Amino acid sequence: MSHQQSVLDLKALVRSFHSLIAIETVEEERVRAILSEVAESLQLPFFEWSVTAGFHRGYGSAIGNTQEALGALKHMAELQHDAIYMLKDLCPHLTKPETTRALRELAAKLTHTASAIVLTGEPIELPRDLEAMAVRFTLELPDEGERRDAVRRVVDAMKARQPVQVDLSRDDAQHLIQALAGLTLQQTRTVIAQAIVDDGKLTPLDIDQVIRAKGEIIDRGGLLEFFPLEDNHFELGGFARLKEWLANAQTGFTAEAKALNLQAPKGVLFAGVQGCGKSLAAKFIAREWKLPLLKLEAGRLYDKYVGESEKNFRRATTVAQAMAPVVLWIDEIEKAFASTTAADADGGLSQRLFGSFLTWLQEKEDGVFVVGAANDVNRLPPELLRKGRFDEIFFVDLPTSAERETIFAIHLRSRKQDVARFDLAQLAAAGEGFSGAEIEQAVIASLYCALRTKAPLTTEALLDALRTTVPLSVARHEDVERLRRFSEGRFTPVA
Ligand SMILES: Nc1ncnc2c1ncn2[C@@H]1O[C@H](COP(=O)(O)OP(=O)(O)OP(=O)(O)O)[C@@H](O)[C@H]1O
Ligand SMILES: [Mg+2]
Structure with missing residues (x-):
């Protein structure tokens, strides 16, 4: 959203008789610029207050005894003409009952006038009665x-x-x-x-x-992690169908597609066996499409040290929106909506968060491509799996034999081994049932061993490493089978 759009939206709020507007932001200066434009176009005077500068107009000095919040509010209550008031960091002063009361009375008095009080600060926590009177306005990041x-x-x-x-x-x-x-x-x-x-x-x-x-x-910020395109060198073996899907979907971003009224792709969801490349696929998409990647750690939405969940979610989507075109990767997406099934476990918080997420997914502007990765499909709310939420839901299964060859090659090459020296077919056969992560682990473990014994790495050493590992697909055979059964016919295989 542009500066101009913010001016228009705020003007509309003021004109529809909203007398108390809260803008939670540290960007006071931008709000000031926007509000003075709003005031000018509505032909209203623009006043500001802060505890240091008092109540004043433009670059003038404080009027009367208005350094104190209560003094300023009383002064405003006596003014006869309409105006726009920007009150900076007023909230900490609302611990005094007489100040809260004065604000409440003033907001009520201004309801039927052209005036508006705009509160700025970060955070803005209002007593419940004031919250009910106020309208919150989100300041988008600069365009x-x-x-x-x-x-x-x-x-x-x-x-x-x-x-x-x-x-x-x-x-x-x-x-x-x-x-x-x-x-x-x-x-x-x-x-x-x-x-x-x-x-x-x-x-x-x-x-x-x-x-x-x-x-x-x-x-x-604690919630998002940023992977610049320049640092994204991740290679993904296999996933042939996904790769084809991506090549098709990419055309959805072009002007030609737009001309045909085709929507740009919204996002995909990955579910599947652990360690088989769900997270890697998210990185791969960003790399293929030459876009920066933002990772949202869904579990952290509830981290009380990071702050309020809903606000965090809003903040994350605001950053993503401002960075568009971008890939927003939500890892362990089921954790974001942890207890949507056990409705009241957290006072409905995850319900609300889930609601905002669905709305956002539906309404977000083009340019933010969402990649969800789910580690536990059983904990995903069914609404998320419904058609139309994501463009496609992919199932990531254990790699096939041919895919295992490629994965061995990727991880040997990335550790400076000459792939031609290894019998990839034999390795792939011995790695039946191994996930990509387990294959990578086998390469790493045998390289350590080779380094210690100062011998070059061989196919034999790799085979040994495979033989001594029990893959998860064996150790947790039933879980993996259940997941496969659940996904069959429901989700699209990546390969
Ligand atoms: N298809 C693949 N090609 C190349 N490397 C792979 C592949 N699959 C997995 N790996 C390797 O295994 C590592 C772990 O994979 P990743 O984290 O993407 O799996 P995941 O499905 O997200 O697992 P989890 O369920 O544990 O989150 C990757 O960083 C990569 O090194
Ligand atoms: Mg993962």
Whole structure:
């Protein structure tokens, strides 16, 4: 969503007599810019309040005795004309009953006027009665135009202090602006300033640094992990049907498809045997489509150290939306909706979260391709398996003999072994029932052994490693069989 869209949406809220609007954000400055535009186009004066600056208009000084929240609210209650009020970080002051009351009365009084009170801060926790009166507005992350502006301003500001050399072609600049997607304006400025400070230049080399810095910022949030395209070298053996499906689906992103009123692909879900490449497939999709990858650790949605689940989910989708085109990989997706079947186990939280997820899945804009990976299909809510939620649900089975050959080759090659020296057919035969993860493990274990004995790795040593391992498909034979039976005819095989 663009700056302009935010202005329009907020204007619509104000005009429909919403007198108390809460915008939970750290991006005060952006809200300020948006609100002053709203005020201007509605021909209303724009006032601000903060505990340090008091109640004031524009760059003027505090009016009267309004440093204290209560003083400011009382002052506002006496004003005769309509206005837009932006109250920064008011919430911590709402612990006092008289302040809460004053806000409530003021909001009620303004309900039938053209005025609106806008609360900003992070977090915004309101007493229940105020929450009921307030409408929440989500500030989207800055769009391309805002990011471009921000970069320009940082460069100009730094030029005033030191020589700055900008060495970017049109394409480079576009790439840089795209690389900044998903960051707040403040983060954008910091990242760009850092990139310039190093050597006094802004060059294509800085794009990589920006992508890395963004990765760190996103990871720090605790919920999303960012894999830049540049770091995605994962190879996936087998999965022939999936690969074909992807080649087809990719055409769904083209202008030609759009012209035929075809929707861009929404997402796929992987279910299947442990260690057989569900997670890897998510990484592979991003790589095939040359898109950055965002991983949402579903289990962490409920992590109380990370904060409120619903808010976290919203935040994650906001970042993903801002970074589009992107692959959003939700690993262990069943954990996100852990107890949807046991409705009240968590006060309906996972029910609500599941509801928001389905809605989002249905309504999200093109450009965020969702890849769900489920480790336990029995715990998936049936609604998720229904047709139309995902474009396709894939079942990932144990690799076939030919696939095992490829998987051996991938993992030997990635550890600098000359694949031609090994009897892949024999290895594949001996690896019957092994998952990709177990094959990789056998390669690693026998390489350790070879290193210790200072002997080159041989087919024989690999066969030994296979012989001494009991694969999961044997150890947990019944579970694997049950999963296969459940999936047959229901899901599309990947191979
Ligand atoms: N088809 C494959 N091609 C290449 N490597 C594979 C394949 N399948 C599995 N592997 C190897 O096994 C590792 C584990 O696979 P992955 O994590 O994708 O499995 P998973 O199905 O997500 O397992 P889990 O159920 O434990 O989450 C991969 O990182 C990769 O090294
Ligand atoms: Mg996995």
